[in-house]
């Protein structure tokens with residue numbers, strides 16, 4: 001009798017323990033599920049907008065096979081968020097004003113998360129000697145005209161950072177175009193204005209060619 005009681009007690013303790021363990025496990029499972037669902041909702045929102053709108057110019061993965069449009073793949077999330085806000089408010093002007101005007105804050109975040117996570121690509125640089133001039137400007141600047149090394153802000157490999165744009169692999173034409181916009185203050189940024197206005201035409205072409213070949 002005593003032995004049966006002990007066995008019964010042990011079994012109950014085991015049962016209680018097991019059920020506590022089960023419910024803990026369940027909570028953990030639910031947590032996992034929420035964690036996987038949330039980004040999916042964002043991803044869904046982004047994919048819908050990208051498919052309907054953005055892909056026509058930037059490509060479905062931000063690869064922008066048409067050199068008229070900037071590559072967004074691998075561009076930094078907070079930088080993309082800032083640019084979309086600037087386009088929406090009209091602080092930065094161009095084709096994008098129309099695209100950004102109805103975007104909501106959470107859609108902007110979803111789109112930035114989407115594009116920042118896509119794989120990057122680089123261009124094949126044909127004129128390697130010319131790109132070497134770009135290498136020099138990018139890594140050393142030009143002390144005679146007071147141009148700082150681009151790498152000091154945009155990173156040794158043009159990778160950028162959270163708030164500074166990635167330049168690596170960007171289309172040459174887009175880079176030259178933006179530098180021109182900074183010079184003319186059509187795109188307003190005091191830092192880039194002071195850097196870009198000192199660049200010669202040759203330096204602009206060379207540095208744009210160099211960064212397009214970085215990955």
Ligand code: HEC
Nearest residue numbers: 049053054056057069070080083084093094095096099111
């Ligand atoms: C009709 C073509 C077109 C469509 C559609 C379009 N874009 Fe753009 N986008 C451009 C152009 C052109 C630029 C370059 C801006 C400039 O030079 O004024 C640009 C620039 C950008 C930039 C800034 C990139 C950088 O490196 O600074 C972001 C971010 C961007 N677009 C996001 C989007 C998103 C998100 C969508 C979809 C909602 C979208 N674009 C739809 C043409 C387009």
Ligand code: HEC
Nearest residue numbers: 147148149150152153164165175178179189191192195207
């Ligand atoms: C002191 C820091 C700093 C230095 C040095 C600098 N940049 Fe920038 N650059 C920035 C910032 C900040 C932005 C983003 C401006 C904005 O928010 O619109 C930028 C933006 C750009 C863009 C636009 C990228 C895009 O995706 O639209 C280009 C192109 C660029 N820089 C090229 C250069 C080149 C080439 C050099 C060297 C000759 C250089 N920068 C040096 C800070 C710097």
